[in-house]
Amino acid sequence: MRKDVLSFMEKHNILHKHSTVLIGVSGGPDSMALLHFYHSIQYDWKLRLIALSVDHQLRGEESRKDLEYVERTCAQWKIPFIKASVNVPVHKKENKLSTQVAARQLRYQIFEQHMADCKGDYLALGHHADDQVETMLMEWIRSASSNAVSGIPVSRPFQNGLLVRPFLGVTKNSILHYCKEKKIFPRTDPSNEDTVYTRNYIRKRVIPTLIDRNPNIHQTVQHLSETLQEDEKFLKNEAEKFVDQVIEFKNKERSATFQIKPFKSSPRPLQRRAFHLILNYLYNELPGKLSYIHEEIFFTLLETEESNRKLDFPHQLTIEKVYDQIFCYFPTQDRMSTSFKEEVHIPGDILLPDGLKFCAVYTDQPEEENKNTYVCSANAITLPLIVRTRRDGDRMRLRGLNGRKKLKDLFIDRKIPRNERDRQLLVTDSNGEILWAIGLQKANPKKKVENSPYVKLKVTKSEETWEEYHE
DSSP states (O other), rough: OOHHHHHHHHHOOOTTOOOEEEEESSSSSSHHHHHHHHHHHHHHHTOEEEEEEOOSSTTTTTHHHHHHHHHHHHHHOOOOOEEEOOOOOHHOOOOTTHHHHHHHHHHHHHHHHHHHHOOOSSEEOOOOOOHHHHHHHHHHHHHHOOTTSSOOOSSETTTTTEEGGGGGGGGGGHHHHHHHTOOOOOOOOGOOOOOOOSSIIIIIIHHHHHHHHHTTTTHHHHHHHHHHHHHHHHHHHHHHHHHHHOOEEEEETEEEEEEEEHHHSSOOHHHHHHHHHHHHOOOSOOOOOOOOHHHHHHHHHHHHHSEEEEEGGGGGEEEEEEETTEEEEEESSSSHHHOOEEESSSEEEETTTTEEEEEEESSSOOOOOTTEEEEEEESOOSSOOOOOOTTOOOOEEOOOOEEEEHHHHHHHHOOOHHHHHHTTTEEEEETTTEEEETTTTTTOOOOOOTTTOOOEEEOTTTTTHHHHHHH
């Protein structure tokens, strides 16, 4: 087995001379064989070894005896030993997790801490070929994502080094034979025999049948796992490039926006991965309720001929189609989304809820207008001016239109998503006449009154003042 493991490590480039290797050791056959293996090559490879054991406080006295056994063995083999204790039951209850997930989270926190403290190059764990088969079968049962069914990686970045699994190329039987040959007498966990756990059921009931059909199933599955991981890495990189080109993210608002046509122009595999990258960006932690069903309804949304449609995802994430655009956002209750109203003195400025500044000045020679400015005759409006959010029934006078147009209809015409409509700021005079939907639409300007100066309004960066703007 030693030769096979060294060959596997060389193939995957997961060992270098003069390295510091932390080894996760539970006292069971897999981790004890791993500890012995590294001990056997320690001097040839000039390795600094550190054994690390974590008591999960799940098996009472037996857990304590596991740690004592590992500690005695490390003393015998002259390997530095670090032990830690974590309270899985409390962590499980507080965070509403399964026992396995809670234990894994706490265990890996300890691993990360000591990788940093010991300046480790590698964290070695004892997962083997049977674990790989079990894991992939479990993933196939539970998931419909190609990324999720790619199995256990041989290595991955971890803290300041790599997490490695040198035994993924050897079977459980090989490890048990190695322990017997080297006179290693590991501890055993009775829960590993309980088929109420899915992994144990697969180990006891499914894998023996697969081996009967294909004695080389371990090699086949490991090759499949590595192939899937390589393919997934390539596709993920391509999807990240695609997302950078097509998706607009807003960090402050935790939102994402994209045009449907360019999104759909890419191959479907990139679209799927882009969808998951969007979710990873928006959620701090992916909800457990997310499934392939959400992916299906997302792509149904892209194909629908309806102009406006909205999906509700877990944790209040909203995905909304507005004509040819998709908006992904969490509804907010900040000041800008509820109400805003401020008087504006001339000359003067006010700070807007989005951090921009609204400036107002008098001028005799107005500059040409753009989307950030508005100009009108001072004597054609009633001061003071007001900047506010919209109200029900708001209407504007538009050029070429007799009477006024409902602001709601203007939003629909301009394809403004619902979540942004309450955030739209309006400039009115003191009579309530809407002069400007800032950045969106200007009202039909009244004729200049003779010998009247102009009022010039502008939205500008918050660090600018009206004096600087006026200059």
